[in-house]
Amino acid sequence: MRPTAEELNVVEPLKSSLSQVLRRVRPLEVDQEHRLPEGLLAELGELGVFGLTLPTSHGGAGLSAVAACTVVAHVAAVDRSVATTLGLHLGLGTRGLVAFGSKSQHERWLPGLAEGRTIAAFATTESEAGSDVAAVKTTASVDGAGLKLSGTKVYVTNARLAKVLTLTAATPGLGGAKKGLSLLILDPATQGVSLGAEERKLGLRGSSTCTITLDDVSLGADAVVGEPGQGARQLEHVLSWGRLLLSAGCVGTTRVSLRTALAHVKLRKQFGKPLFGQEVVQRQLHAAAAGLFGMEAIVTRAARAEGDFAALARLTTASKVFCSERAWELCDLSLQLHGGAGFIEDTGVALPLRDARVTRIFEGANDVLATHAGLSELMTPLPQSPHAAMAELEAALAERRTALSTAYGVRAFNRRAALHALGRAAILRDVAAAATSLASSPGELDAAAQLRAQALAAVRLPLSDEVPLPFLERFLEEVLS
Amino acid sequence: MTQASLTEVNGRIVAMIAQCASGVRAQDIKPTHRLREDLGLDSVGSMELLSMLAEELDLDVPVEEAAQVSTVEATLALAHRYLAQKQA
Ligand SMILES: Cc1cc2nc3c(=O)[nH]c(=O)nc-3n(C[C@H](O)[C@H](O)[C@H](O)COP(=O)(O)OP(=O)(O)OC[C@H]3O[C@@H](n4cnc5c(N)ncnc54)[C@H](O)[C@@H]3O)c2cc1C
8 A cells, every 4th residue: 555654654653553462463373263362452442443544533543544454454464354353343344334423423432433442343244135235134114213123134244342233224114215225323232132153264263253133123213324215325335445444454465475475485495496586486476566566556546535435436346356356366376386385274374365265255246346347337437547558448448338338228237247347347447547657666667567458458358248158057067967 | 109008118117126126016116216215226226227128128228318317207207218219
């Protein structure tokens, strides 16, 4: 991330205090024991990290999103479970309240959240409402002057730690809305709220993940955050922040993973020289460094859009997809370069890879997000970039977009594979544009050129839905039998 | 278009809206309902609906025009405008 000098003045001292506190974190122990070290969150709270992005009026530090991303990346470089606990609190857990909460909700909840006395969780996913977030069945019905809430939320991060829970629920009839979703905020200690067992996971094992059951929970009307019935729109904003901080975490994980890989290939000798002397390895690391630069660039650009909801939604979609996929690829490269040692758990090389895996799934599965990116590219194309180097790529993308809308009109919105391909190209265009404007050193300029070339190749890929799938089911049966 | 076929087309459109806005019954849908706030469709859902409508009624609706539609009323008006154009 590229904080300004002013942001660095705050972030650098905080990073060194954090390094002190995080020194006792042993990622492999966190992974094996499925919990964070005792008292760690309280120590982090004392540093003020849980209030980083919360308003100063209520005890927060009021830092920019870029500063918060820098801190989350720093924590993720030490341990991804700690970073997920923090990132979830700063993003999904509190953004709904900050952006849409009333003065009295702010007064009630924000001071504890800023100090880290209360940790936040956010619950929207249900067993039948995963990628299809609009299918939420949890319902808050009008009950006298208040609400009665029932439903079951699954995979809730921070569930066991949380003292504040924001969730989405259908609120039929509330505020005149027919079916709209609303955001609700509540104390999980409220009667009727119960917690399931901790999920056993592939990674992020120190981060709490449970089901939360809501059984006729009585809430006051003041539990509704912002305008009733506006939950879908609010959710988009909350998820934007979640995706942003998740992407920052990917930067931290990838950076430390590549750092380990580089140290290893410089030391490890095969064929009479260090692995780093192999041209193939050098080229792999050259591409990896460009990928990491692209990750930093898109996260920085997305974070700088924090005041513009629409731009934030688009850019965080791009950053989430790009960063989670590069994190997976580059942590995998690190493992590969470690050879057999990479596969041995005790070396710790595999842990970042396991931890990174879920980032391609949660906060919107990547292929769903790529299709969304295609939809928004079709609906609201971006103005031209001021960088001449982007011209060829932008022209090629515009040509592809125009071909799609001319051929199908609004029916293009149901050509999911075409939208998905357009979205993937648009995501790479956003990354290339961010890298192009950030690049200054020769290495960065070269990285930006690599990223533009990758984006151009994606734009020029043939449309996947032009290839018919007549034998799909039969062929699957054949090869799977 | 006759009154009967107008009613039939409106019925088809409202049924499509109900199908896209899961949990809403066709008989509860009113022309003034907003696709997003009242029927719970997000921006993707609204576009899916208009796309399905164009497919079912065989209409060539440009993307830019579809993007302006935000209510049931406007959805019906858009469909009728393009149906009329097709028949002209
Ligand atoms: C560790 C963990 C923590 C989580 N934390 C939270 C949390 O704090 N709060 C919360 O609300 N939720 C949380 N989630 C839930 C997470 O956001 C969902 O798992 C995710 O959105 C995907 O939903 P799903 O699991 O139902 O997958 P599904 O919706 O069933 O999708 C499965 C797969 O199908 C494919 N797919 C689905 N739809 C499409 C499509 N339209 N086009 C192309 N491909 C498609 C994708 O490959 C997708 O990965 C968490 C999940 C995990 C695993």
